[in-house]
Structure formats: C-alpha cells, structure tokens
Amino acid sequence: MKKTGFFHRSELTEALWAFRREFIVVGIFSMVANVLMLAPTMYMLQIFDRVMMSRSDLTLIAMSLITLFFFVVMAFSEWMRSRVLVQAGLRLDGVLGARVFNASFEARLTQSGASVARAFGDLIQIRQFVTGNGTLAFFDLPWAPIYLAVLFFLHPVLGYAALVFAVLQGALAWFGHRHTVAPAEEASKAASESGAYLQSKLRNAEVLESMGMVHNLRPHWQARHDKALEMNGRAQALIHRITAWSKFIRYSQQSLALGLGALLVIDGQLSPGGMIAANVLMGKALAPIDTLVGTWRSFIGARSAFERLETLLQLHPERDPSLSRVAPQGAVTVRDLVASAPGRAQPILKGVSTAVPAGTVTVVLGPSGSGKSTLARCLMGIWPGVSGEVLLDGLPIDGWDRMELGPHLGYLPQDIELFEGSIAENIARFGEVDAEKVIAAARSAGLHEMILRFPKGYDTPIGEAGNLLSGGQRQRVGLARAVYGDPVLVVLDEPNANLDDVGEAALVSTVQQLKARGCTVFLITHRPGILGVADRLLILQDGMVQADGPRDAVLNALRAAQSAAQSPPSPPPAAAGGLQPIPA
Numbered sequence: 170m171k172k173t174g175f176f177h178r179s180e181l182t183e184a185l186w187a188f189r190r191e192f193i194v195v196g197i198f199s200m201v202a203n204v205l206m207l208a209p210t211m212y213m214l215q216i217f218d219r220v221m222m223s224r225s226d227l228t229l230i231a232m233s234l235i236t237l238f239f240f241v242v243m244a245f246s247e248w249m250r251s252r253v254l255v256q257a258g259l260r261l262d263g264v265l266g267a268r269v270f271n272a273s274f275e276a277r278l279t280q281s282g283a284s285v286a287r288a289f290g291d292l293i294q295i296r297q298f299v300t301g302n303g304t305l306a307f308f309d310l311p312w313a314p315i316y317l318a319v320l321f322f323l324h325p326v327l328g329y330a331a332l333v334f335a336v337l338q339g340a341l342a343w344f345g346h347r348h349t350v351a352p353a354e355e356a357s358k359a360a361s362e363s364g365a366y367l368q369s370k371l372r373n374a375e376v377l378e379s380m381g382m383v384h385n386l387r388p389h390w391q392a393r394h395d396k397a398l399e400m401n402g403r404a405q406a407l408i409h410r411i412t413a414w415s416k417f418i419r420y421s422q423q424s425l426a427l428g429l430g431a432l433l434v435i436d437g438q439l440s441p442g443g444m445i446a447a448n449v450l451m452g453k454a455l456a457p458i459d460t461l462v463g464t465w466r467s468f469i470g471a472r473s474a475f476e477r478l479e480t481l482l483q484l485h486p487e488r489d490p491s492l493s494r495v496a497p498q499g500a501v502t503v504r505d506l507v508a509s510a511p512g513r514a515q516p517i518l519k520g521v522s523t524a525v526p527a528g529t530v531t532v533v534l535g536p537s538g539s540g541k542s543t544l545a546r547c548l549m550g551i552w553p554g555v556s557g558e559v560l561l562d563g564l565p566i567d568g569w570d571r572m573e574l575g576p577h578l579g580y581l582p583q584d585i586e587l588f589e590g591s592i593a594e595n596i597a598r599f600g601e602v603d604a605e606k607v608i609a610a611a612r613s614a615g616l617h618e619m620i621l622r623f624p625k626g627y628d629t630p631i632g633e634a635g636n637l638l639s640g641g642q643r644q645r646v647g648l649a650r651a652v653y654g655d656p657v658l659v660v661l662d663e664p665n666a667n668l669d670d671v672g673e674a675a676l677v678s679t680v681q682q683l684k685a686r687g688c689t690v691f692l693i694t695h696r697p698g699i700l701g702v703a704d705r706l707l708i709l710q711d712g713m714v715q716a717d718g719p720r721d722a723v724l725n726a727l728r729a730a731q732s733a734a735q736s737p738p739s740p741p742p743a744a745a746g747g748l749q750p751i752p753a
C-alpha cells in the first residue's frame with residue numbers, strides 16, 4: 170500500500186523499500202565483516218610487539234589460528250552480503266520488469282517525453298548500483314569511525330592525519346559531484362540521440378541505399394555524433410582529472426602515514442607494530458571514502474536513472490485490476506471526439522460523433538489526410554491527445570485494462586506491423602499458440618491454403634516486420650491476427666490496399682463472417698468495391714463527419730448531391746471525400 174502525506178513513497182521507492190529486510194541483513198554482515206577487519210591489525214600488533222619479543226611459538230600458533238578463524242568468518246560475511254544483494258537485485262528486476270515494460274509501451278503511445286528506450290537501461294543501472302560496490306561502500310562507511318578511533322587510540326597524530334585525508338577525499342568527491350554531473354549527463358544524452366538517429370535510419374536502409382540517400386544523411390548523423398563526442402570528451406577530461414587527484418591523495422596517504430608512524434617510532438611514542446598496524450588501519454578507514462569517490466559516477470547515473478524511471482512509472486500508473494469488467498458486446502459510441510497531435514495548431518479530428526450498434530459493419534471513407542487512421546486509433550483507445558468520448562458498451566475505451574480488453578479487439582493498422590516470429594505466432598498475437606484458433610483465423614482471412622503451401626506451413630518464419638512475405642501476404646496475416654480469438658470490435662485500416670481481386674473477395678467474406686457472428690467492424694478504405702459489405706457509411710472530410718448513417722441512405726444522398734452538382738457545369742462534388750464515383 171502506498172503511504173499518503175508526509176510518508177508518501179513513489180512506486181519505485183516502495184519497490185526498493187520492500188527490500189529493507191535484505192538491507193538490514195546486508196548491514197549485519199557488513200558489521201561483522203568490518204569489525205573483523207580489525208583482526209589483521211591486531212594480529213600485526215601481536216606479532217611485532219608480543220611474539221617477536223617473547224619468541225613464543227605457542228602464542229604465534231594460537232594467534233594465527235584465531236586470526237584465521239576470523240578471516241573465515243569475515244570472508245563468509247562478505248560473500249553473504251554480496252549474495253543477498255545480488256538476489257535482491259534479481260528480485261527487484263522481477264518486481265519492476267513487467268511494470269517498466271508496460272509503462273514503456275504506454276509512454277511510446279502517449280509520446281509523453283519519458284525516455285522510453287532508456288527505461289530498461291535505467292532499471293539495469295539501478296539494479297547494478299544497488300547490488301554493486303557503491304551500496305557496499307555505503308554500508309562500510311559507518312564503520313570507518315571505528316578504525317579512526319583505534320588510530321586515535323594508537324596515537325592522536327595518526328587519528329588527525331587520517332581525518333585530514335578523509336576530508337580531502339570527501340572534498341574531492343564533492344567537487345567531482347558538482348562539476349561532472351551535468352557534462353556526463355549531457356554526454357550520455359547526446360550519445361543516445363546520435364544512436365537513436367542512426368537506428369531510425371537503419372530501419373529504412375533499402376530506401377536510403379536504392380536512391381543513394383546515405384551520402385546525404387551522413388552529415389546529419391555526423392553532426393549529432395560530433396556533438397556526442399565533444400560532450401563525452403569534455404566529461405571524460407574532467408573525470409580523468411579528478412581520478413588523477415584522487416590517486417595522488419591515496420598514494421600520498423599510504424606513504425605519509427608510514428612516514429608519520431616512523432617519526433613517532435623514532436620519537437619513542439609508538440611501537441613498530443603500532444606503526445605497521447596504523448598504516449593498514451588508515452588504508453581501511455579511508456577505503457570506503459575511496460570507493461565512494463570511485464563509485465560516485467555510478468551513483469549519479471543511478472540517481473538520474475531512478476528519477477527517469479520514477480517519472481515514467483508516475484506518468485503511467487498501474488491500472489486498477491478491480492476495474493475488470495464483463496466481456497464487451499461491441500456497441501461503439503463516439504461523442505465530440507477531438508484528436509490533437511503535438512506540433513499541430515489544428516486538431517486532426519474536430520468533433521466527430523457517431524453511434525454504431527454491435528454487430529454492424531461501418532465503412533469509413535474520406536480523402537487522404539481526412540483523419541480516418543486517426544479515428545481508427547481513437548477507436549482502439551491508443552491515440553494520446555483526445556477530448557470527447559469513445560465508448561465501448563457505454564464505457565470509455567481508454568479506461569479498460571489493455572490486457573483484459575486486447576483479446577476482445579482486432580486491429581489491422583495501415584502499416585500492418587508484423588513482428589519477427591512464425592506466421593502462427595503472429596496470428597496468435599504472440600500469446601500461447603492455440604492451433605485451432607490460429608487455423609480458424611487464417612481460414613477466416615482466406616489465408617489457410619496459402620500458408621499450407623509454405624514449406625514450413627504455419628511455422629514459417631516471416632522475418633523482421635514480416636519482410637519475408639509479400640505485401641499482400643503481410644496484409645492477410647495482419648487480418649488473420651485481427652480476427653484471431655473472435656474479437657467483438659475489429660478495426661481494419663485499408664485492409665485491401667495490397668490485395669488483388671482474390672484477396673479482396675476473401676476480405677469481403679472475412680467481414681461477412683465477422684458480421685455473422687455479431688462482431689462490430691470498422692473498415693477504412695479508398696476503394697468503393699467493398700461498399701457491398703457495409704451496413705453503415707461514415708464519411709470524413711477534414712477531420713469532420715460529412716455523412717454518417719445506413720449505407721443506402723448515405724449513398725442515395727451522395728448520388729443526389731452528385732447529380733445535382735453535375736447538372737450545372739461545376740466541379741465534381743467532394744461529398745464522397747475523394748472517393749471514386751459512387752457505383753449505382
């Protein structure tokens with residue numbers, strides 16, 4: 170449960186908070202390991218100041234055995250704490266993986282500006298930090314004062330020297346933090362922008378290669394790449410300078426501590442054993458600070474990753490499973506639908522309204538750019554900037570849980586969007602392949618015989634985005650995927666764009682079968698040949714409804730408008746929205 174008010178924790182903090190027990194266990198093992206880290210120091214003191222003086226073999230053996238035992242316990246504690254952290258990291262991934270996956274997809278749809286491609290990289294970065302040296306150094310840090318106290322106990326000058334070095338290391342860490350965060354962030358942003366640019370162009374490699382566009386695009390990429398290089402160079406230079414200073418302080422500390430101990434020994438204020446022990450102790454007291462300095466970059470990286478991921482999860486909260494509803498029937502109502510897009514002054518859809526009873530076929534017509542595909546996306550509840558309502562069985566479509574609603578919907582987008590995998594997997598929407606349902610969907614899309622002619626039948630791999638299939642085959646596989654599992658609402662965006670006459674006849678039969686089982690169908694097309702299957706027509710013009718109603722009524726009205734417009738010499742009417750002449 171999320172806490173409210175002062176104790177409110179974000180979802181991500183809550184996920185980490187759930188591992189508090191593990192962190193306590195790590196703290197306990199760290200305590201044991203750190204206390205036992207005093208064992209070599211004590212051993213050294215005993216060897217130099219006691220065994221060497223008394224020359225007692227027995228004391229040496231006893232001291233060695235005890236110290237060995239301490240080492241075993243120390244090694245076990247170190248191993249256990251790393252193990253607990255690694256397991257916690259895996260569990261964290263398990264807890265957040267699905268959420269980040271879903272939120273990434275939602276973010277992609279809403280284009281909310283959250284860094285989608287980075288989301289999983291961010292999760293890995295957080296996990297690696299939480300399970301890495303940074304966290305261990307954080308647990309070791311509180312024990313540094315114990316070593317300091319022992320140093321003060323050996324000689325106050327040694328204690329003060331350690332303090333000075335600690336302050337120097339700390340100041341360096343702070344300086345590094347202040348001055349390198351922004352350049353490092355900018356460098357990583359520039360690098361991912363350059364990578365994303367290249368990636369997006371690689372997707373269209375055929376077009377670029379065939380028309381010799383590679384040469385033209387290279388300078389665009391080079392500019393981004395150069396910027397990334399420059400940023401990276403600047404950040405690296407700073408980081409290297411800080412690392413060099415850090416090394417200087419560390420080496421100085423090691424040697425100066427020994428020199429200081431020697432001075433105290435010469436002065437008779439410290440035993441030789443104390444000198445060696447102090448040297449080791451000082452190294453241990455400063456090691457966590459050293460590690461923190463070494464890991465502050467990953468800390469900063471993990472912190473930014475944490476913030477980005479937190480924003481992503483906040484913008485795309487988990488849907489409440491209690492909202493689960495009964496299976497929809499397929500009645501669709503659209504009310505005053507206004508769909509906008511970033512960077513466009515005018516909305517794409519400007520107040521579209523229609524009401525479609527369950528089990529009817531609506532053919533959507535209109536000229537290019539009139540908003541048909543946008544309407545299709547709104548009907549699927551996947552268009553981000555909308556006002557007005559799209560209701561499925563009277564309930565807002567974007568309020569449904571997608572996992573729950575998805576199987577009841579079928580969608581064939583204009584660019585089909587198949588995925589690498591087999592034909593069967595694509596038709597089955599990458600869920601569990603139910604052979605009977607897959608074959609039924611393929612039959613329904615008039616694809617079954619064609620698939621059987623492939624050497625591997627339904628197991629034929631279709632390549633990335635289906636590029637091993639022809640345009641018409643891709644469209645039919647997309648159609649079979651849309652009708653898979655008997656959905657109640659199917660939206661087909663230009664499903665006949667790549668089809669020959671046989672394919673179009675199969676499409677008509679598919680739509681008739683869908684209708685026969687009570688499925689609501691929206692079919693977007695430019696080709697009037699398919700109007701025969703329509704119960705209703707919806708004609709869009711410039712984002713507005715120009716005509717809507719039963720097919721014959723709309724057609725009669727259009728014909729009347731056409732003949733009225735043809736009697737005086739006047740330009741052909743735009744009534745049919747760029748449609749070829751309405752067949753009689």
Ligand SMILES: Nc1ncnc2c1ncn2[C@@H]1O[C@H](COP(=O)(O)OP(=O)(O)OP(=O)(O)O)[C@@H](O)[C@H]1O
Nearest residue numbers: 510511513517535536537538539540541542543544
């Ligand atoms: N993501 C988007 N961002 C901004 N504008 C968009 C976006 N998608 C579509 N548009 C614009 O919205 C308008 C309608 O596009 P839409 O794809 O809905 O038209 P359409 O009627 O399906 O056209 P066609 O018949 O050519 O497929 C177009 O002017 C297009 O430029």
